[in-house]
Amino acid sequence: MPKSEIHPNWFPEAPVFYDGKLICYTGSTKPELNVDVWLPNHPFYTDSQTIIDTEGRVERFMKKYGLNSTEE
Structure with a gap:
């Protein structure tokens, strides 16, 4: 058994929010x-990525x- 006083609390059903809306x-x-x-x-997935x-x-x-690349 793990030591209870050294591990953080685990929340198995923590809600994930984006812009105030529940995602998962x-x-x-x-x-x-x-x-x-x-x-x-x-x-990357919305094709709005721009190449800088x-x-x-x-x-x-x-x-x-x-400079020219052929010059020494």
Whole structure:
């Protein structure tokens, strides 16, 4: 048996909320969970993901300092 005085309390049916709405129940050491991002609003799954860097680091450096990649 685990020692009762060293382990956190376990809540087997902790509710998970997103934007004040109940999403599901899960086991947790906290009585309730609030999440900011979940599967239906995650940018990867909603195709709203934007690519920030379209050039590579070397190309940006060369462009910034006006260098050609063929120069030594």
